Amino acid sequence: MSVPHDVIIVGGGGAGLRAAIAVAETDPTLSVAVVSKVYPMRSHTVSAEGGAAGAIAADDSLDEHAYDTISGSDWLADQDAVEAFVKEAPEQLLQLEHWGCPWSREPDGTVAVRPFGGMKKQRTWFAADKTGFHMLHTLFQTSLKYPPVIRYDEWFVSKLLVEEGRIAGVVAIELMSGRIETLLARSVILATGGCGRVFPYTTNAAIKTGDGMALAYRAGVPLKDMEFVQYHPTGLPFTGILITEAARAEGGWLINKDGYRYLQDYDLGQPTEKPVLRSMELGPRDRVSQAFVGEVEKGRTISTRYGPVTHLDLRHLGAKVIDSKLPFVRELCRKYEKLDPVTDLIPVRPVVHYAMGGVHTDSHGATPLPGLFAAGEVAAVSINGANRLGSNSLPELLVFGARAGVAAARHAAGSAPVTGPAVEATARDERRRLERDLLGRIGGGGGGGGERLADLREQMQHTMEGSAGIYRDGGSLAKAAGTLRELQERFGSVTIDDPSRTFNTELTSALELSAMLDLAECMVHSAWRREESRGAHQRTDFPARDDERFLAHSMASRDPDGVPHISYLPVTITRWPPGERIYGR
Amino acid sequence: MSTSPDPGFQVRLYRQPVPRFWWARRRSYLLFILRELSSLAVGWFIANLLVLVYAVGQGDSAYQRFLDYSANPFVIAVNLVALAFVVLHAVTFFQAVPQTTVVRLRGRRVPAGLLAAPIFGGWLVVSAFLIWLVVLA
Amino acid sequence: MEDITLRVARYRPEQESKPTFDEYEVPLREDWAVLDGLNYVKDQLDGTLSYRWSCRMGICGSCGMTVNGEPVLTCAAFLTDFAPGPVRIEPLRNFPVVRDLVIEMTDFMHKLGRVKPWIIEDPQAPPEGEHGEYLQTPEEMEEYHQYSMCINCMLCYSACPVYGLDQSFVGPAAIALAQRYNLDSRDDGNRQRLTVLSEPDGVWGCTFVGECTKACPKGVDPAGAIQRYKVTAATEAAKSLLLPRAAGA
Numbered sequence: 021m022s023v024p025h026d027v028i029i030v031g032g033g034g035a036g037l038r039a040a041i042a043v044a045e046t047d048p049t050l051s052v053a054v055v056s057k058v059y060p061m062r063s064h065t066v067s068a069e070g071g072a073a074g075a076i077a078a079d080d081s082l083d084e085h086a087y088d089t090i091s092g093s094d095w096l097a098d099q100d101a102v103e104a105f106v107k108e109a110p111e112q113l114l115q116l117e118h119w120g121c122p123w124s125r126e127p128d129g130t131v132a133v134r135p136f137g138g139m140k141k142q143r144t145w146f147a148a149d150k151t152g153f154h155m156l157h158t159l160f161q162t163s164l165k166y167p168p169v170i171r172y173d174e175w176f177v178s179k180l181l182v183e184e185g186r187i188a189g190v191v192a193i194e195l196m197s198g199r200i201e202t203l204l205a206r207s208v209i210l211a212t213g214g215c216g217r218v219f220p221y222t223t224n225a226a227i228k229t230g231d232g233m234a235l236a237y238r239a240g241v242p243l244k245d246m247e248f249v250q251y252h253p254t255g256l257p258f259t260g261i262l263i264t265e266a267a268r269a270e271g272g273w274l275i276n277k278d279g280y281r282y283l284q285d286y287d288l289g290q291p292t293e294k295p296v297l298r299s300m301e302l303g304p305r306d307r308v309s310q311a312f313v314g315e316v317e318k319g320r321t322i323s324t325r326y327g328p329v330t331h332l333d334l335r336h337l338g339a340k341v342i343d344s345k346l347p348f349v350r351e352l353c354r355k356y357e358k359l360d361p362v363t364d365l366i367p368v369r370p371v372v373h374y375a376m377g378g379v380h381t382d383s384h385g386a387t388p389l390p391g392l393f394a395a396g397e398v399a400a401v402s403i404n405g406a407n408r409l410g411s412n413s414l415p416e417l418l419v420f421g422a423r424a425g426v427a428a429a430r431h432a433a434g435s436a437p438v439t440g441p442a443v444e445a446t447a448r449d450e451r452r453r454l455e456r457d458l459l460g461r462i463g464g465g466g467g468g469g470g471e472r473l474a475d476l477r478e479q480m481q482h483t484m485e486g487s488a489g490i491y492r493d494g495g496s497l498a499k500a501a502g503t504l505r506e507l508q509e510r511f512g513s514v515t516i517d518d519p520s521r522t523f524n525t526e527l528t529s530a531l532e533l534s535a536m537l538d539l540a541e542c543m544v545h546s547a548w549r550r551e552e553s554r555g556a557h558q559r560t561d562f563p564a565r566d567d568e569r570f571l572a573h574s575m576a577s578r579d580p581d582g583v584p585h586i587s588y589l590p591v592t593i594t595r596w597p598p599g600e601r602i603y604g605r
Numbered sequence: 606m607s608t609s610p611d612p613g614f615q616v617r618l619y620r621q622p623v624p625r626f627w628w629a630r631r632r633s634y635l636l637f638i639l640r641e642l643s644s645l646a647v648g649w650f651i652a653n654l655l656v657l658v659y660a661v662g663q664g665d666s667a668y669q670r671f672l673d674y675s676a677n678p679f680v681i682a683v684n685l686v687a688l689a690f691v692v693l694h695a696v697t698f699f700q701a702v703p704q705t706t707v708v709r710l711r712g713r714r715v716p717a718g719l720l721a722a723p724i725f726g727g728w729l730v731v732s733a734f735l736i737w738l739v740v741l742a
Numbered sequence: 743m744e745d746i747t748l749r750v751a752r753y754r755p756e757q758e759s760k761p762t763f764d765e766y767e768v769p770l771r772e773d774w775a776v777l778d779g780l781n782y783v784k785d786q787l788d789g790t791l792s793y794r795w796s797c798r799m800g801i802c803g804s805c806g807m808t809v810n811g812e813p814v815l816t817c818a819a820f821l822t823d824f825a826p827g828p829v830r831i832e833p834l835r836n837f838p839v840v841r842d843l844v845i846e847m848t849d850f851m852h853k854l855g856r857v858k859p860w861i862i863e864d865p866q867a868p869p870e871g872e873h874g875e876y877l878q879t880p881e882e883m884e885e886y887h888q889y890s891m892c893i894n895c896m897l898c899y900s901a902c903p904v905y906g907l908d909q910s911f912v913g914p915a916a917i918a919l920a921q922r923y924n925l926d927s928r929d930d931g932n933r934q935r936l937t938v939l940s941e942p943d944g945v946w947g948c949t950f951v952g953e954c955t956k957a958c959p960k961g962v963d964p965a966g967a968i969q970r971y972k973v974t975a976a977t978e979a980a981k982s983l984l985l986p987r988a989a990g991a
Contacts, residue, residue: 058794059851061894062802076873110873117875120861120926122883122890129877153801154890161859161919173851196840197616225796258773261799352799355818356773474785517789521614522755523841526789617755618838618846623906631811634903637951701950705969707885714884 022444025053025170026432027425028190028205030177030232032056033063034152034417035396035424036211037159038112042425044166047433053203055172055192057227057528060160064213064225065417068152069264069348070136071144072414074110077133080141082106089412090596092138092304093376093405094555095571096245099594101383101401105419112418113145121158122147134345135269138304138409138603140297149264149348155414172203176528177231179450180208180239180392181443187391188438191450195528198521200454202447206435207391207428210236211421214375214397218536218543219489220481222372223255223262232398234535236379237542241387242575244400244589245377246539247547247557250408251309251490255371257326259356263349263368265410267361268301270345273333274308275365276320282330286311289604299604306407306556307603309370313490324367331365338362370490374413376404376556377546380575380589385424391431395424402573405591406555458516458527470515473526477533480507480540488540488547493560497548504541508582511537542576545584550574567598639690640697646690653684699724746770746821747828748779750791753839761832761839764788770825776816777805780831780843793843800959803895807843808832813900813957834900836909850896853912856938857920862931869928876928889922889967891960898954898964904947911947912938914954914964921967924974932974940975948972 027043029036032054043052056063075085085106090097113131117123123131123145136144147154163169174195181188181202189204215230216222237243253274254263268274271294276282281291281300288307289299296302312330315321321328334342334349339362342350346361353361379394381387381401387394396417403416487500511534518526552566553559572588579585624630628638660671674680703720745767753761766787768779777795784791795805798817805816810830821829837845869876898914905911920939923929939945948968955965 058796058804059847059894062794062796062804064797064802066893067797067799067801114874118861118863118869118928120923120928122887123875125878125880125883127880129879129882130871131873131875150801150891153893157890157892161854162861164855165858165860196846198614225798225802227796259798348801355800472785473789518792520754520756520790520792520841522616523792523844525792526784614756616840617759618840619753619755619760620838621833621835623836627903627906633953633956634951637903637949637953641949701952701969704952704963704966705973707966707970709881709884 022189022202022204022447024051024204024438026050026205027052027207027209027428028203029054029209029211030056030190030235031063031211031213031396031398032058032060032160032171032173033211033213033396034065034156034159034414035398035421036060036063036209037156037163038418038421039209039211039395039425039428040169041159041163041166042422043429044168046426046429048168050168050429050432051170052168053170053172053205054163055175055177055190055203057174057176057195057231059173060163060171061157062227063156064228065152065156065414067223067225067262068155068414069149069262070266070269071134071146071151071411072109072113072155072418073136073139073144073409073411074113074415075106075141075143076110076131077142080143084140085109085143087596088139088298089403089409090405091599091601092407092409093403094407094565094601095567095596095598096248096405096554096573096591097403098383098401098592099596100592102403103594104383105403105416108419108422109415112415112422116155116158116418119158119162122154124148134266135295135297135302136409136411137265137268137302137308138298139302139411142297144269144411146266149266149346151414155417175201176531177235178454178531180235181446182239182389183438183442183446185390186435187389188443191447193454193527195523198524200451202443204438204443206432206438207393209385209424209428210379210392210394210398211396211424212398214378215536215539216372216375217532218481218540219249219372219484220478221255221260221485223252223260224372229532229536230375230398230539231532231535232394233378234538236387236389236392236394237538237576237578239389239392240578241389241392242380242577242587243377243539243542244380244573244575245402245405245546246375246542246576247488247550247574248376248406248555249372249488249543250305250374250376250556251370252373253305253308253312253370254332254368255373256352256356257324257329257367257369260371261352261356262373263332263352263366264346265305267332267334267346267349269295270341271295271337272301273336274301274368275331275333276315277322278320280320282315282320283308283311286314287604296604303603304407304409304601305373309490310558312370322367327369329367329369332368333365334361335363335365374408376400376402376406376408377543377574380573381424383423384427385420386427391435393424393428395420400573406557458530471510471513473514473516473529473533476507476511476514477536480504480533480537483507484540484543488544490556491558491560492547494548494551497544500544501541501548504537504544505583508537508541538578538582542584545586546574546576549586571598640693643690643694643697646687647694649687650691695728699728744770746779746825748783749828749830750780750783750843751832752791752842754790755841765828768821770821772822774821776809776814776819776821776824776829776831779821779829780816791843792841801893803893806834806895806897806900808835808900813897815895815897815959818959834896836900836902836906837896847896849909850894850899850913850915853916854894854919856912857916858931858935858938859919859923861923861926861929862934863928864930867930878927882927885927886922886925889918889925889962892918892922892962893960895959897957897959901953901957903951903953904949908947910943912941912944914968915962917945917948917971918962918964918967921971924971936975936978939971940979945971945975
């Protein structure tokens with residue numbers, strides 16, 4: 021009927037697993053359930069490559085990490101949260117080391133750090149170029165030693181249960197059997213990751229469909245800063261597969277069709293042979309991606325069947341460096357581009373990578389809905405503001421995963437148990453909705469007026485790429501808002517082919533598309549209202565930053581008719597008053 | 606719209622059957638099975654050797670009877686087949702041994718192929734010596 | 743544009759009691775992996791096809807299937823490699839089938855947990871690095887690093903005839919994972935993992951067929967890990983026989 025737990029964590033990636041461990045360590049008497057639509061090892065944390073920043077070098081300091089993060093965010097980050105983050109990042113990374121994470125080492129056995137984009141000092145811990153993979157597997161394997169952690173592998177959460185203004189649990193579908201179950205809890209932590217699949221070209225895996233953001237949005241929690249979408253400068257052209265920033269940190273160059281290191285034309289410094297921190301190829305991701313668009317406009321990119329690209333040149337690094345520091349990059353290029361970075365240029369272009377925006381939380385991961393927490397890419401605390409620095413998101417998982425876990429544990433321990441009947445009614449309604457709206461839509465192949473999922477999804481993605489890409493303007497955003505409303509309506513008549521209850525992935529695709537349509541609308545409305553350019557949100561009709569009107573977070577809340585309503589929340593400034601972002605000078 | 610728990614669907618897993626001749630379906634599996642069977646050939650030669658030694662101990666006529674038995678065309682055929690199996694046994698054994706140990710030289714791991722070379726080399730030397738001893742000397 | 747035929751195994755437990763095959767024509771695009779072909783089928787031709795996938799870059803381990811008889815990651819196998827086709831796509835062997843190309847993997851998950859795959863610290867050897875870390879030289883990391891590269895894709899279990907005949911065998915990935923921790927200089931849990939590994943269904947179930955290592959897309963070499971552990975297990979057994987007090991230390 022309804023299975024009671026104390027804490028439910030939706031999502032089993034880096035943040036979710038770290039939160040689970042934190043709950044188990046804070047209060048071993050609590051029952052904590054990790055509910056994930058995939059087995060935890062498949063979570064997208066696994067594909068992060070470059071590294072995790074934590075200030076430990078003798079010549080480094082927490083304040084400098086904070087400053088780099090805040091200026092990188094174009095001053096939209098909440099500085100109190102950033103201060104807490106930079107302090108706890110090294111502690112969390114060290115805890116992971118004790119748990120077995122194979123951080124790359126100096127010859128003397130101490131943890132090594134490498135340079136990374138937008139960072140003035142070397143502070144990025146790394147595990148070769150598979151940092152996310154090693155972190156995730158370490159967290160997953162470590163989580164196995166805590167008996168209170170119960171896992172619901174391949175269960176898809178379709179709704180948050182709210183009772184008397186507080187969280188009561190979730191309704192979830194067991195993929196294997198199609199069984200719809202109510203899971204009760206006094207705290208719920210969303211750790212479901214970002215929503216890159218709203219766009220057509222992304223480093224993100226198939227599962228990054230923003231499910232948790234939509235769950236919170238539909239439960240009345242605002243989504244913050246949704247207009248800020250990070251394009252990673254170096255994705256492979258067809259697949260969108262990520263080529264880590266570490267390739268540039270190790271000395272790689274971005275060159276245009278004339279072999280020219282074009283970043284020097286975009287106020288990112290002067291080219292030098294060895295990489296200079298916060299300069300040229302080690303500039304922040306938003307600026308490097310914007311430079312690509314500049315090159316396209318100047319006609320200096322290379323045309324391929326997948327559109328314009330520039331080249332990433334690693335040849336001068338040599339096979340030894342590439343094999344020891346970037347072995348996965350070499351493997352990916354050989355496999356997916358049939359070329360060898362030791363001898364060939366890698367075609368790259370900006371692809372969607374990370375959502376700075378997400379569920380509004382405080383610096384302990386608490387949302388405005390009592391008992392609901394969020395951590396990781398799904399959340400916006402915000403420490404990343406308008407643009408995230410590379411290697412800040414992996415420690416973000418750990419710091420805020422742990423904080424949310426502790427907060428959720430304390431909240432659960434101090435709350436009255438969830439009562440059955442009211443919640444049961446909501447759960448039954450949700451079950452009915454799933455059965456009627458989705459399983460009842462078996463129509464077969466779009467014939468007879470039914471829409472195909474793939475068609476709607478592609479149209480959404482192309483609308484977003486065209487109107488909410490690296491550069492936006494009011495006219496195309498307004499048009500996109502209209503298109504998305506239309507797509508929402510058309511979703512109402514989507515039919516699916518698969519009538520089965522057993523492992524019905526068409527059903528989950530429909531639920532995911534529904535979530536993505538809501539999020540796309542939030543992104544477009546937030547972008548439309550923000551009449552300035554800041555970080556990753558660049559308006560050709562409002563090219564300057566406007567701290568007077570917009571030194572604030574966009575908050576997208578759901579209107580009764582389902583349209584996002586945008587309001588603003590001021591940014592918390594502590595010690596770093598807004599200034600100019602300077603790179604390369 | 607019942608209020609009872611939703612049973613979903615009763616999961617019915619399908620157990621993929623292992624084909625009776627699974628070992629014949631892949632070259633690598635077949636080679637594996639032959640490798641395992643080759644230990645019978647090793648046993649056969651050990652038995653032969655013991656019988657030979659016993660026969661020698663029993664004197665000339667016993668030894669002669671053993672030689673006559675060994676000259677039988679059927680026995681020669683069996684021994685040739687067994688020899689092929691023993692060679693397979695030795696080769697696969699020597700290939701396997703380096704895969705079970707990790708040897709590091711100056712910080713780098715010595716590839717398994719390189720470790721196998723001295724083992725094979727030693728085998729050839731000993732075999733050459735024995736052939737010289739038995740046939741030529 | 744040429745097409746290529748995919749012969750895909752289907753199993754719909756509500757309708758049938760054993761698998762059948764459906765055929766689909768997909769474009770033979772030169773950059774398409776088998777997975778791209780399956781996605782084309784699901785998006786455009788037949789939405790009822792169920793299979794697991796996620797990262798499409800060979801790191802998440804979701805998309806393992808049997809293609810033309812071989813266990814492969816469908817995101818890392820290209821359609822052109824199988825041209826002119828048809829390409830036979832079936833679920834991973836040696837696992838029960840839930841639906842179409844989706845196999846049941848709880849046994850595998852259970853086995854991973856059984857080998858205690860976490861750092862078991864030695865209270866007598868605390869971390870001594872200047873930042874509070876355990877010191878571990880690059881050479882010490884080399885000892886176990888290869889075994890840490892497993893993406894849990896289960897191709898090795900699919901390739902292993904021992905596991906195929908008897909699912910109680912602990913299996914290649916689990917043993918390689920145990921070795922990843924046994925050989926990690928920060929870990930002191932060898933004794934605790936000995937029991938599960940030296941059971942008859944532990945390393946001794948392995949007859950060194952070697953197919954697991956061949957199938958592994960990440961170069962983990964589980965066969966090597968298992969044989970190395972046999973030496974360890976045998977030594978421990980000998981020690982406990984001949985020097986009981988020393989072995990118990």
